Amino acid sequence: MIKIGITGGIGSGKTVVTSILEVMGIPVYIADEQSKRLTDTSPVIKEQLIALFGATIYTSEGLNRGLLASYIFNSADYLARVNQIIHPEVNRHFLHWTQQQQTTLCAIESAILFESGFDRIVDYSLMVYAPLALRIERACRRDGVNREEIERRINSQMPDEIKKERASFVVFNDNNQPLIPQIQEVITTLTPLTT
Structure with missing residues (x-):
């Protein structure tokens, strides 16, 4: 089975590409989503987060996300330590999930594919690229927040140009080039490799 990592910046259109792949049977x-679920359900993550932050990091409903955010957004050290707890569990869970799939291709979608090291557990990476102005416009409309907030989020991510250099494939979601033929070309390139 070939594993593809899908990434791209805020507002690039990763969700659209993901939907197209799912329609194609991938x-x-x-x-x-899985990371959020695992922080509530994984005993390994829960034990380590409690050891790091204390028992108040969890409530009867699960992870106290507001409290966690207050720690990690104010400390690069805490952010790195939380990532060292969560990312290995997501990796393990993804690899287990791939074993349940009955297809020759599957994918993982992650905005932080390269930053998290998830790129090391996939065979190929696909970056969804869109011009910055279009990404900001899409994200403002989608999230209902102002331009400054979106720019702050974008500036906290790995620059698109670095992702483009590291990606095995790049698809352009710029409202000019049709997406489906670009995705189909990637799948056509990878399909012979699965036999």
Whole structure:
């Protein structure tokens, strides 16, 4: 089975690409969703977060996300330590998930594919690229926040140009080039490698 890592900056259109792949019959693991679920359900993550922050990091409903955010957004050290707790569990869970799939291709979607090291557990990476102004416009509309907030989020991520250099494939989601033929070309390139 070939594993593809899908990444791209805020507002690039990763969700659209993910939806297209799923329609094509390629299962996609959404790392952000699974990470949130695992922080509530994984005994390994829970034990380590409690050891780091104390028992108040969890409530009867699960992880106290507001409290965790207050720690990690104010400390690069805490952010790194939390990532060292969560990312290995997401990696393990993704690899277990791939074993359940009955397809020759599957994918993981992660905005932080390279930063998290998830790129090391996939065979190829696909970056969804869109011009910065378009990304800001999309993200403002989607999230209902102002331009400054979106720019702050974008500036906290790995620059697109670095992702483009590291990616095995780049698809352009710029409202000019049709996405489906670009994705189909990637799949056509990879399909013979699965036999």
